[in-house]
Amino acid sequence: MSSTNTKWYQNGYVYLTVGIIIGSCILAFGLGSIKGNDDSITVKGYAEMNLTSDxxxxxxxxxxxxxxxxxxxxxxxxxxxxxxxxxxxxxxxxxxxxxxxxxxxxxxxxxxxxxxxxxxxxxxxxxxxxxxxxxxxxxxxxxxxxxxxxxxxxxxxxxxxxxVSDLGKYKIKMLGEALKDAKIRATEIAKSVGNDIGGIRYARQGIFQITPVNSTEISDWGINDVSSVEKSIKSVVDASFYVK
The missing domain is CATH 3.30.70.2970 (Protein of unknown function (DUF541), domain 2)
Structure with missing residues (x-):
C-alpha cells in the first residue's frame, strides 16, 4: 500500500474516532442533565378533592x-x-x-x-x-x-x-396540594437523569374545575357546577423549579 493511502486511512481513522468521542459526549450530556439555559424544570401539578354541598x-x-x-x-x-x-x-x-x-x-x-x-x-x-x-x-x-x-x-x-360554603378556603388548600404535586413530579424528572431540584422559580395558578363527582368535563374558562350535591374540585398549577 502506498504511503499516500496509508496516510489517508490514518487520518480518516483519527477523524472517525474524534467524531465518535464528541458524539458520545453530547449524547451523555443530553441524557444526564435536563438543565436548560435557565437551569430549571417546568411542570404542572394537579390536585382533586370531593366536597358535599351544604x-x-x-x-x-x-x-x-x-x-x-x-x-x-x-x-x-x-x-x-x-x-x-x-x-x-x-x-x-x-x-x-x-x-x-x-x-x-x-x-x-x-x-x-x-x-x-x-x-x-x-x-x-x-x-x-x-x-x-x-x-x-x-x-x-x-x-x-x-x-x-x-x-x-x-x-x-x-x-x-x-x-359549598367557604369554597375559597378549599381553593387555597387545593393550590397548596397542587404545588406539592408539582414538586414531586419535578423531583422525579430530575432524579431520572441524575439531578435534583432546588427552590421554586415561579408558580402560576390555573383554572379551577368544579364538576359533579366522576365527571371528566373541563373548560378553558373553568366550570362551577351547581346542579349536583356531591362535587369534585380540581386545580392545576404551573410551577418551575431550579435544578442543582
Whole structure:
C-alpha cells in the first residue's frame, strides 16, 4: 500500500474516532442533565378533592296573565299566597324566603303588518328565592310543589342549585396540594437523569374545575357546577423549579 493511502486511512481513522468521542459526549450530556439555559424544570401539578354541598338555592317564578291590569295583579297575588302556604305548611321558615320585584308586561294584538294595535291583556311575574341548608327538604319540595299545578296555580319551579360554603378556603388548600404535586413530579424528572431540584422559580395558578363527582368535563374558562350535591374540585398549577 502506498504511503499516500496509508496516510489517508490514518487520518480518516483519527477523524472517525474524534467524531465518535464528541458524539458520545453530547449524547451523555443530553441524557444526564435536563438543565436548560435557565437551569430549571417546568411542570404542572394537579390536585382533586370531593366536597358535599351544604347550601342550596331554590327559585320559584310565579306567573299570572289576565285581560286587565287589576285582575292580573289579583291573580298573581292569589298564586303567591298559595305557594307561600305550601312552603310554610311544609316546614320552610318564612325568614329564608326572599321576593324579587314584580315584573309587568303589556300584551298587544297585532295588525296584519305586524304592528301593535290594541291591548290584549297583561302578564306579571315575580320570583321567590329560598336559601336553605336543609338540602334534602328542598330537593323533596321542589318535586312535590308541582301538585299545585292541578289547582291552576301558575308558576315555574327551577331545579335547586347547590353550593359549598367557604369554597375559597378549599381553593387555597387545593393550590397548596397542587404545588406539592408539582414538586414531586419535578423531583422525579430530575432524579431520572441524575439531578435534583432546588427552590421554586415561579408558580402560576390555573383554572379551577368544579364538576359533579366522576365527571371528566373541563373548560378553558373553568366550570362551577351547581346542579349536583356531591362535587369534585380540581386545580392545576404551573410551577418551575431550579435544578442543582
Amino acid at each position: 347550601l342550596c338555592v331554590w327559585r320559584i317564578s310565579i306567573n299570572a296573565r289576565m285581560s286587565t291590569l287589576a285582575s292580573t295583579f289579583d291573580k298573581i297575588k292569589q298564586n303567591k299566597e298559595r305557594i307561600y302556604a305550601f312552603l310554610l305548611d311544609n316546614g320552610i321558615d318564612k325568614s329564608i324566603i326572599k321576593e324579587t320585584s314584580l315584573s309587568n308586561y303589556t300584551i298587544y294584538n297585532y295588525d296584519r303588518n305586524g304592528g301593535e294595535s290594541d291591548v290584549k291583556g297583561y302578564s306579571m311575574s315575580q320570583s321567590l328565592v329560598i336559601n336553605s341548608k336543609d338540602i334534602k327538604q328542598i330537593q323533596s319540595l321542589s318535586l312535590s310543589i308541582n301538585d299545585l299545578l292541578a289547582e291552576g296555580i301558575e308558576f315555574n319551579s327551577n331545579p335547586p342549585e347547590f353550593y
